[in-house]
Amino acid sequence: MTDLTKLTLAQARDGLAAKEFSAHELTEAYLDAMSAGRALNAYVAETPDIALKMAKDSDERIARGEARPLEGLPIGVKDLYATRDVHTQACSHILDGFKPRYESTVTANLWNDGAVMLGKLNMDEFAMGSSNETSWYGPVANPWKVSGSDEILVPGGSSGGSAAAVAARLCAAATATDTGGSIRQPAAFTGTVGIKPTYGRCSRWGIVAFASSLDQAGPITRTVRDAAMMLTSMAGHDEKDTTSANVPVPDFEAALGGDLTGLKVGIPKEYRADGMADEITALWERGAAWLKERGAQIVEVSLPHTRYALAAYYIVAPAEASSNLARYDGVRYGLRVDGKDITEMYENTRAEGFGAEVRRRVMIGTYVLSAGYYDAYYLKAQKVRALIKRDFDAAFEAVDVLLTPATPSAAFARGAMTDDPLQMYLNDIFTVTVNMAGLPGISVPAGFSGEGLPLGLQLIGRPFDEETLLKTAAHIEEAAGLDLAPAQWWK
C-alpha cells in the first residue's frame, strides 16, 4: 500500500469513502509516522489508545454507511485546547499534570464529526511566542531546512507543533489558535495553509485564554480544501462563549472553484515595509499577478495606522493576559510551590511555573493596567485599535479582499532571536492588524525563498467572509503549484 500519510485530508476522506483503506490503517500509518518523527518534538502527548478506539468506531460507522464529514480522519490538537482526561497544559510548567474533566467546544465539534485524535501538539507557552521556543517541553524543529544545510530552523509560533506536524505528515490536519499571527506565521514558515477565522466564528470555550478579545481558533492544513473542511466542522455558535457569533456556518468547501471575475483585491501600500526583502516583494507582486490573470482587479488601498498596530497589540494582549493568567495560583490545578504563607505560595508558584516570556508579558500587562497608567497605555491602545478597525472598514468599501505577505522573512534559525524580544515581536507585523480588527485572515504557501524555504501570502477579508478568502487562496495555491513535502531528515 502507498504511504497513507501522503494523502491530504480530502483525499483520505475520499479513500475511506471508497473503502480503499480503513480508518484503522490510516490511523496506524500516522501513529508510525509520529513515532518516527519524535526528533521534531511536535507532539507533547501522543494518545494512540484513544486514536485506535476512535478509528474503530469510525470503521464501524463507515461500514454502516453512517460516515460523518471527518469520519476516521486523524488530527492533532494544539495543547491549548482542553481535551477531557488528556494532557492539557498550554505547554506551561504551571499547568503540570492538568487533565481537564471537560472538552473544548471546538474539539467536541471535531469528534462529533468523526475526527480521530492523535495527540496534543507543542506550542509556545500560553501561545506567547513566534518561534515555538518558549514551550516548557522544549522547542519544535521545522521540517524544512535551508538547501544543503543541517541547521535546525524554528517552525514559527505559537502554533509551531501544529504547523510542523502537518508539514511533516505527522497528522492529516491540526487545530491551532491565533492571537497575533499564531496560525498564519507558522503556516507560512512550514509551507502549510493556516486560516484565522473572524473573531466569534469558533467558540473559545475550553481553550486556555491568552488575550480574550483577540484569541481565535482555526486549522492548519496541507491544502486550502482541507482548511475549508476543518473550518466547517470547527465553527459554530456556542452558548457557552458569549462572544461566539450566532451566524450560519456555510459549507466552506462549496465556496471553492470558479474564477475571480469581478473580485477586487486591495494592496495596502503601508505593508511595503522599509527594508522588506526583495524576494518577499517579488512573491507579493507575483501573487497579485496570478489573481489578475484569473479575473481579479488589483487596487492600491491605504491602511494608515498599520505601523502602530504592533505597539497597540503589545499593550492590549499583555493586559488581557495578565488578567487571564491571574488564575494560575497553585490552588485549583497544576503546579504548587509552597511558601510561608498563602501570598508567598502564590509568588513562588508563579515564579517557578511561568517561563521568561510569559513573566515578561504578565509584568507588562500588570504595569499598563496599574493605577495611574491605565489611561496612558490601555485606553490609548484601545483608541488606536478603533482607528485600525476604521482603516479596514474604509478599505473594504473599495475592495473585497486584501493581499499582503504573511511574514517579513522565511523561517529563521533556532536561537536567532531569543535574546531580543522586540525583534521577535516584529515577526507578526503583517498578521497582528487582523486580530486587532477581528477580521479573518489566511496564509497560503506561494513560493520558496532563494534558500529553498517556503514563503506564504496572506489574504484578509471582511468579517464572516471566509468563503472569499478560501476561494481566492485556492487560486494562489493552484497558480503556485508547489511541491510542499520536505525531505524526511528526521526519520
Add this chain to the structure above:
Amino acid sequence: MSVDRDTVRRIATLARIRVKEEELDQLAGELSSILNWIEMLNEVDTEGVEPMTSVEQMEMKKRDDVVTDGFCPDDVLANAPRREGNFFAVPKVVE
C-alpha cells in the same frame, strides 16, 4: 518610559511573581525597551476616538439565571494540588 528596579519590584508584587534581586536589572532593561517602543502610540491623534472594547457589533448576550451545571465536586477538585474533603486546601490565612 524607563522602569527602575523599584518599579520592577512593585510590578512583581502586583503580579504575584517572586523576582530575585539579581534579576531586577535585566527585567528593568527588558521592560523599559518594550515600554519605550510602545511610546510611538503618542504620535497618533486619538482626540474624540471612542476606545474599542470589542470587535463585534453585537448586543451582549444574556441567558436565564438558572443553574446549568454543577453538583460534580469530584470533577471540580480532580486537579487540586491539595484537597481536604470537598475543599481546596491552602496554607492557613487567618491567624
